[in-house]
Amino acid sequence: MSEIEFLNWVRGPAFEIATVIFIAGVIIRILEIFLLGRKTNLAKPKGSEMSGGLHTIASRSLPDKYSLKRSSFKIISGYIFHLGLLVTIFFFAPHILLFKEIFGFGWPSLPTPIVDAFAVVTIITLIAVLIHRLRDSVLKFLSSAEDYLIWFLTILPIITGYMAFHRIGMTAPALLAIHILSVELLLIVFPFTKLMHAFTLIIARWYNGAISGYRGVQS
Amino acid sequence: MSASLEKGINALKKEVDSTVGAFFSSCVNCGMCADACLFYTESPSPSRTPINKTEPLRRIWNQEYTLTGRIGKMLGLAKPVDHEFLEKWETLVYDSCSLCGRCSMVCPVGIDIALMIRKTREGMAAAGHAPEGLIGAVTRSVTIGSPMGVKLPALMAQISHVEKDTGLKIPMDKEGAEYMLLLSSMEIMNFPEFIEAIAKIFDKVGVSWTISSEAYEATNSGIQIGVADIAAELVQRIVDAAEKLKVKTVISPECGHAYMAIRWDGPNLVGKAFSFEVKHILEILDEFRKDGRLKISGKETQKLTYHDPCQISRRGGVIDQPRNLINLFTENFVEMPEAGKMNWCCGAGGGVSSNERADELRLKVFQRKKDQLDEIHPDGIISACSNCRIHLEDGLEEYNMDIPLLSLTETLAEHLED
Numbered sequence: 001m002s003e004i005e006f007l008n009w010v011r012g013p014a015f016e017i018a019t020v021i022f023i024a025g026v027i028i029r030i031l032e033i034f035l036l037g038r039k040t041n042l043a044k045p046k047g048s049e050m051s052g053g054l055h056t057i058a059s060r061s062l063p064d065k066y067s068l069k070r071s072s073f074k075i076i077s078g079y080i081f082h083l084g085l086l087v088t089i090f091f092f093a094p095h096i097l098l099f100k101e102i103f104g105f106g107w108p109s110l111p112t113p114i115v116d117a118f119a120v121v122t123i124i125t126l127i128a129v130l131i132h133r134l135r136d137s138v139l140k141f142l143s144s145a146e147d148y149l150i151w152f153l154t155i156l157p158i159i160t161g162y163m164a165f166h167r168i169g170m171t172a173p174a175l176l177a178i179h180i181l182s183v184e185l186l187l188i189v190f191p192f193t194k195l196m197h198a199f200t201l202i203i204a205r206w207y208n209g210a211i212s213g214y215r216g217v218q219s
Numbered sequence: 220m221s222a223s224l225e226k227g228i229n230a231l232k233k234e235v236d237s238t239v240g241a242f243f244s245s246c247v248n249c250g251m252c253a254d255a256c257l258f259y260t261e262s263p264s265p266s267r268t269p270i271n272k273t274e275p276l277r278r279i280w281n282q283e284y285t286l287t288g289r290i291g292k293m294l295g296l297a298k299p300v301d302h303e304f305l306e307k308w309e310t311l312v313y314d315s316c317s318l319c320g321r322c323s324m325v326c327p328v329g330i331d332i333a334l335m336i337r338k339t340r341e342g343m344a345a346a347g348h349a350p351e352g353l354i355g356a357v358t359r360s361v362t363i364g365s366p367m368g369v370k371l372p373a374l375m376a377q378i379s380h381v382e383k384d385t386g387l388k389i390p391m392d393k394e395g396a397e398y399m400l401l402l403s404s405m406e407i408m409n410f411p412e413f414i415e416a417i418a419k420i421f422d423k424v425g426v427s428w429t430i431s432s433e434a435y436e437a438t439n440s441g442i443q444i445g446v447a448d449i450a451a452e453l454v455q456r457i458v459d460a461a462e463k464l465k466v467k468t469v470i471s472p473e474c475g476h477a478y479m480a481i482r483w484d485g486p487n488l489v490g491k492a493f494s495f496e497v498k499h500i501l502e503i504l505d506e507f508r509k510d511g512r513l514k515i516s517g518k519e520t521q522k523l524t525y526h527d528p529c530q531i532s533r534r535g536g537v538i539d540q541p542r543n544l545i546n547l548f549t550e551n552f553v554e555m556p557e558a559g560k561m562n563w564c565c566g567a568g569g570g571v572s573s574n575e576r577a578d579e580l581r582l583k584v585f586q587r588k589k590d591q592l593d594e595i596h597p598d599g600i601i602s603a604c605s606n607c608r609i610h611l612e613d614g615l616e617e618y619n620m621d622i623p624l625l626s627l628t629e630t631l632a633e634h635l636e637d
Contacts (some may be wrong), residue, residue: 024443030437033240042486044496046536060329066557067325070254078249078327138250141265147248182524192287194247197328204331215483216536217560 007177010184018184026199033203045214052213053206060205077129077152084122088158090117119162126155150193155183224302227346230301231279234338235257240284242335243277245328246270252322252332257563258315261584269322272311273335275300275342300634302346309348312339314577318443318476318569319529330482335576340445349444352574356440357449364456366440366573366612367404371432374402377411378430387418392464393429398503399466399495401437401457401481402432403474405605413473413605416632420504423635424512428470434460437472439480443570450480452486461495468496473626475530476566480534486606499531500628501603504576505540507545514636518550521598523625525554526536526588526611528604541603541627546635555591563587567610585614592622 063075087199089095093109100106109115130151133139160182162168164175190196212218252269253259259267281288282297298304322331343349356366361443363370378389390396392403398421406413421428434456441450461469469480482497507513525541532538538559545552557563566584571577592600600622602608607622615622 028286029244033237034243034283036235036240039236039487042490042492043483044486044492056329060327063327064561066256066561071251071325072248074251075327083279111411113452136250137263138253138259138265138268139248142248142250142268142271144248197245197247200241200244201328203237204245207238207241208323208326208329208331211331211334212536215534217533217538 003171003173003177007173007180010177010180014184015180018152018187022187022190026196029191029196030199030203033200041214045213046216047213049210052218053210055218056209056212057202057205058203073132077125077132081122081125081129084118084125085154085158086120088122088161091115092161097140114175116162116165119158119165123155123158123162126151126158147194150189150195152194153182153186153189157186222345222347224300224305227305227342227344227348228279228300228404230345231276231339231342232283234341235280235284236275238331239276239280239335239338242330242479243273244569246330247328247511248329249327251325252330255321255325256316257319257321257566257584257587258317258580261586262315262580266311267315269316269332269336269348270330272308273332273339275305275308275312276335276339279342279511280350298522298567302348305343305346305348308339309343309350310576312336313350313353313570314580315565316569317564318534319564320534321529321561321564324533329409337442337445338530340443341447342445344445350570350574350576352576353440353444353570356570356573357444357446360436360438361449364434365404365407365436366438367408369404369407369436371435374407374430374432374435377414379408381411381415381418383414385418387416387422389414390427390429391431392432393427394401394464395466396427396429397467398426398463398470399461399464400428400435400470400472401477402430402435402472403438403477403605405438405474405609406472409609410473410605410626410629412629413626415479416626416629417500419632419635420507420513420628422549423514424507429464429466431464432458433463437474437477437481439477440491440570440573441486442480443476447488450484451490453594454481454485454488457485458489458491458493461493466495468498468503471497471499471626473500473603473605473608475528475535475606478535478537479530499535499537499540499603501531501537501540501544504628504631505543508543513547513631515547515631515634516636517634518548518552519599519630519634520550522551522553522596523549523564523599523601524552524564524592524595524597525558525627526600526602526607527559528602528607529562529564529568531603532562541601544627544631545601548631553595553597555593556594563591565607565610565614567606567613568604572610581610582617585610585617588614589618589620592620597622599623599625601625601627601630623632 091110092115096106160179164179282292322332359368566581
């Protein structure tokens with residue numbers, strides 16, 4: 001298979017397979033949660049589940065000042081690499097073209113040098129996050145192979161993307177193929193690992209806030 | 220309580236619902252809950268990280284209720300849930316957690332970790348891995364009616380003292396009373412002044428109230444140990460008494476987990492909405508205040524602070540009421556840093572104080588409270604939970620701090636206008 005043929009396969013059938021697994025997997029995992037069901041609360045409510053739930057979905061994106069002090073590295077590094085992922089995935093012009101092709105609509109992109117800077121910062125932050133995970137006694141204790149796997153699968157597309165953009169080491173079609181392949185790997189693994197938190201945290205935060213809201217506590 | 224591994228696993232399965240699914244699916248092992256837990260910050264061992272305490276429940280959820288977990292189990296990759304494993308977790312689940320729920324407030328993905336530890340206890344107890352001290356408290360609650368073994372004659376003796384001291388009648392088993400007061404054994408034995416305070420306040424306000432001789436115990440060790448059947452039986456006793464006496468409102472006393480047990484868990488345990496209301500004593504007193512029925516005279520001039528009992532404030536939603544009341548009789552009220560819904564636990568809730576094995580640890584983690592108090596150097600600490608109060612006194616003594624503990628209700632009663 002030539003480089004071009006390989007690229008075409010990666011872009012075509014492989015991408016379709018990965019996307020189907022990703023979408024089906026996410027649906028299965030979310031159904032898996034809701035099908036467990038939840039008993040109706042028989043205690044007389046003192047507040048609203050809905051307003052507590054919605055409030056917590058938003059409020060948990062911001063730490064309180066004491067937590068920020070106590071968990072400063074985790075919170076700051078978390079903000080940086082999540083923001084970096086958001087910018088590099090969704091605001092890089094070629095990516096937006098792809099989304100436009102799939103969804104039929106696009107959105108304004110950020111200037112390439114800015115996205116490039118975000119990519120570098122994200123890579124550095126993710127490396128720092130890994131070092132922190134290996135050195136912090138709690139994180140080292142909690143971490144399983146899965147945590148390291150998803151770290152690797154998350155950083156890989158950014159590194160391969162950076163290399164593809166700057167044409168480092170290989171021909172352009174080979175670099176692009178590797179980049180797309182790394183994204184496909186991420187898509188396939190996503191639903192079956194903790195990466196699912198990107199979706200389920202909304203449900204989790206809603207439940208947490210709803211439980212509090214019902215009792216009249218704002219969480 | 221005949222325990223077996225099978226019962227433990229079944230109990231854990233029964234606890235799995237969509238909240239558990241959403242919570243475990245979302246955990247990214249960030250470890251922030253460790254920084255929010257006094258059992259970790261004051262005695263740092265990575266295994267005390269709150270989310271790790273839920274591991275028995277997580278394994279069951281993963282192996283039985285997720286696609287990947289089930290495939291893993293078929294391939295023989297599942298981590299075992301056996302006696303050896305559960306035994307290792309016993310001290311984490313019971314000794315190193317007061318169910319204070321501070322972890323649940325900081326988790327960035329929104330996991331209610333304390334709820335999951337509470338659920339984990341159901342499996343631990345059913346499998347026979349609960350601490351002796353708590354098993355004793357539960358047995359006494361079921362057979363005698365009180366975790367501390369307080370029998371009716373003991374209560375009646377305290378009541379007759381109170382009646383003599385106040386000249387007021389304590390109405391026992393009065394049908395049709397508006398309020399039915401519950402008490403914790405701790406109050407009956409150590410703080411009968413609480414009963415005295417209630418008698419004085421309710422007399423001044425002019426409401427009808429009663430204590431049932433059949434159900435006066437407010438605490439629920441069934442909840443602390445995690446045995447839903449027993450917890451339900453204890454709640455049912457209160458329901459039966461309240462229905463028999465046709466009271467409008469049952470009052471949960473100055474006790475944290477009793478409020479959680481009867482107000483929030485109670486109807487769900489017995490499987491039926493209550494025909495009466497349940498309110499914490501602070502809610503009742505604040506209603507009196509709002510209606511202008513509390514006539515207070517004189518103000519405390521010393522610097523006072525309020526220790527939020529976790530189950531009343533953070534988990535129960537009664538946060539403003541104590542402050543409204545305290546403002547009536549203090550002129551120098553100071554909040555501790557992180558007071559209110561983020562307050563630090565005293566370290567003895569959630570059954571920790573009934574578990575002698577945890578005594579050393581609970582005094583060690585009191586350092587957290589000490590640090591909080593050292594920020595403001597109060598002359599006195601007001602609280603609304605006799606368990607917090609006893610442990611705070613213990614802790615202050617251990618750390619050579621001389622700060623008196625005050626009950627909110629009792630202090631309020633002292634300031635009633637004559």
